[in-house]
Amino acid sequence: MPELQRFDAAQGLDWAAIWRAFDDDGGLIVEGFIEPQLLARLQSEFAPLIASHEPGSTTEGLWTEFHGEQTKRITGLPKHSPAWIELLCDPRYQSMGDRYLGAEDYWLNTGQLICIGPGESSQLLHRDELNWPHAMREKEITVTAIFALTEFTEANGATQIAPGSNHWEGTLPPVPPETLCRATMPAGAALLYSGKVIHGGGANVTNDQWRVGLHAGFCAGWLRAEENFQLTVPIDVARSLPDRARYLLGFRSYHPEFGGRLGLVDYDDAARLLD
Ligand SMILES: O=C(O)CCC(=O)C(=O)O
Known part of the structure; x- marks a missing residue:
């Protein structure tokens, strides 16, 4: 079975090796990415939101399945969590965006909690760049981190991912089961991955565990982002x-x-409205 390469922040990070793994496999895991105090703050700031949110999608059709009937997806997080803003501005996280999309040349595509609940089935496998099918090209147009806020296990829904599928030809080629692995990781770890790699949320076969991930990607600045923050952040x-x-x-x-x-x-930068 293929495996993702793993790095440990506690040992010091070899960024050249990290980007090599990113380019070769389309994804990798950094354990200890979020230091314990920040992790505890994220968990406690998000806990009331998670508790009050119902699982399932508000959108019908394909999206009901894609979002998951036993999965809670919570967006609009910036106004709820100063800890998330701190992680959002982390220079190591920034280095992924700067490297693949160009410094100051990208948006946060979405920053959402994905809480996969007991009984959830596997998500449809996909490439994140399929958000913009007409813009797909050789270079990256989107790169993402999934931060584990609880442990990700094979049983509770760790992300499925096909290492190397970032190089596969075609829009969404078939995925032989033996090419998939699971991004198992402890709480505080990050899965960093390419918009080209084929992946999806895993099935949760536990009776009582929620797998909580903070799914936070960047997209090129000339693209419309998946989440509309300007309407959810006052x-x-x-x-x-x-x-x-x-x-x-x-x-x-x-x-x-x-x-x-x-x-x-008014033919000027919109940032002026915040001054
Ligand atoms: O939650 C996960 O492990 C992956 C989710 C995902 O890829 C998505 O919803 O686009």
Whole structure:
């Protein structure tokens, strides 16, 4: 069975080896990514949201299955959790976005809790870049971290992933079962992965365990992000955030290296509204 490469933050991180694993396999695990105090704050700030949220999708059709009937998905997190803002601005997390999408050239695509509950079946396997099928190309257009806020086990729904499928041809080629592995990891670890790698949430066959992940990806600045933060983060909360969080959440305009400017207000950068 294939396996993802594992790195341990406590031993010091060899970033060249990490990016090699990212490029070769399309994903890797960094254990100890979130230090214990920050992990405890994330867990306690998210606990009331998780407790009050019902499982299942609010959208019908394919999405009911994709989102999972026994899964809680919770978005709009920035206004609830200063600890999440701290993790969002982590320079190691930033280095993944800067490397694959270009410094200051991307948005937070979504930052959502995915809590896979007992009895959930495996999610449809997919590539994250399929959010933008017309923009798929050789270079990355989206890269993601799933931060484990509880332990991820084979039984409770650890992500399924096909290492190396980032190199497979076709939009969504078939996935032989023997090419899949599970991103098992302790709480505090991060799965970093390419928008091209085929993956999906795992089945939860336990009777009583919730697998809680914070699914947080970046997408290229010229793309529309999956989650609309400008409508869920009140402007006064946005004003209180560090600059990096503001811009990742889209409270600014986009200035491509060559060419025009996008998302303007009065032909100026939208960030002015926060001044
Ligand atoms: O929760 C997971 O392990 C993966 C979820 C995922 O890939 C998605 O919902 O797009």
